[in-house]
Amino acid sequence: MLWDNRAEWSFSAYDIVRTNVYAAAGGMTLNIAGRQESKGVELAGSIRPIEPLRLWGNIAYVDARYADYDFVGGSFSGNTPPNVPRIVANAGASWRFFTPWPVEVGITGRHVGDRYNSDANTVTMNAYTVGDVYAFVDIPKTVFNAVDQARVTFRVRNFTDKRYAIWGDPFYPDQILLGAPRTYEISAAFKW
Template structure:
């Protein structure tokens, strides 16, 4: 796979609403980003037996490369505006679009993985053992914000899972997995803008139960994920990793068919995302920024009996409030959005064709969400999409 993206536009920096009337002060600057991504994956699956033990072997190799360039013109005080969020009046500044290169970040991710699922006693017991070698190379060059940081880290991460079928309808499972993730880059608004941090390991433990009741299948799981915590300090404006974030949660999911030609799927997740280790104990025990405690979703599909091969779809997604920063002072309210769509199966010259149409956020709900580095961002408005496969 390959992907190329370019973005050019006018952007506001450090916009501030400074009174209850909605008066706002902001500085406008020209920003340009571009990146190129190339990815590949090749794998091998195999089934075989050794005596009474059945094996399902899976091996794969993945490779991912990304080159990211950030260009921007300095946010000049000449282009500072006072306006109002309820009655905005803008002037388009005459900016020089010949902007300097701020930094280039080149990232290469390589992974070699293998896993074997061993089945005993006619699949009553299943044990999965796996390992993955990951190499993560990151280098920052060029531009006035480049820190010259270079990382070449690698790790072998294990995975193990066990499943037992207590009855024909009920199974218990447990798993443990580790992974190596790319370190974050300090945002342009931070004092140490552009600094790249070393890759870090994440660890996940999970136990659960799966119940197949015929028309409906339910899964219930408990999990814990440990990862380093990063944020921009509000006093020093320095972005850094300072401690550990522990996510503990419970998740219920289901899918099934309550009636002919009707399918339902959905679930509810509760996450206790807690800062367990912080610099000098500041904010320790608080809820991690940008992580809502509750999330839920439900989806439905209906195959219309009077129009062959036409399926109507509907989805609802709900998210509870989330804190904007780790100090847990400011929060964003929860929101619920609804989507509707349709899917039609046909053929053209004996070639199968699927046409999909969808409207996301059909009620055009206005809501806040979080973006990178705990900044505020507007949720997507009503969006129409059409595709063919």
């Protein structure tokens, strides 16, 4: 925390080694990868330059690789596990109106880098960037006496209606799951 608690940041670094990892071989069969290594860093920050405005973002880089992954007929040692992007980034901005029923409007964006859909790393699912917009209103306790806090939110997810692959099935490497199209959502949350 810094700047009179109006800004914050964090940094993470990691080096993870997993041994004897199950890996999809296709057609509902599994192989065992001797080792999977993941090294990465993440930087995140948030700032409120003026009271109603908040800006935030984070970016992560990961280098994930199979090591000691040999099987009858070949090797995937050195390949990236499926569905693991090197880069993931998120950013957002919001503006809060300090009215009797506080209202906040905002926009968020996320970027996910290229990923492979199988251990063989033969098919790449392209990177994508999507955005959401939202507005919510906080309803004071005086409206609902039994409720400490209530919030009603309206959100438009993937507001540009981008078509993208969100996930690939390693058991069936010729199949992918598409991300949701433009979606409208309204929700209410209550805290007692």
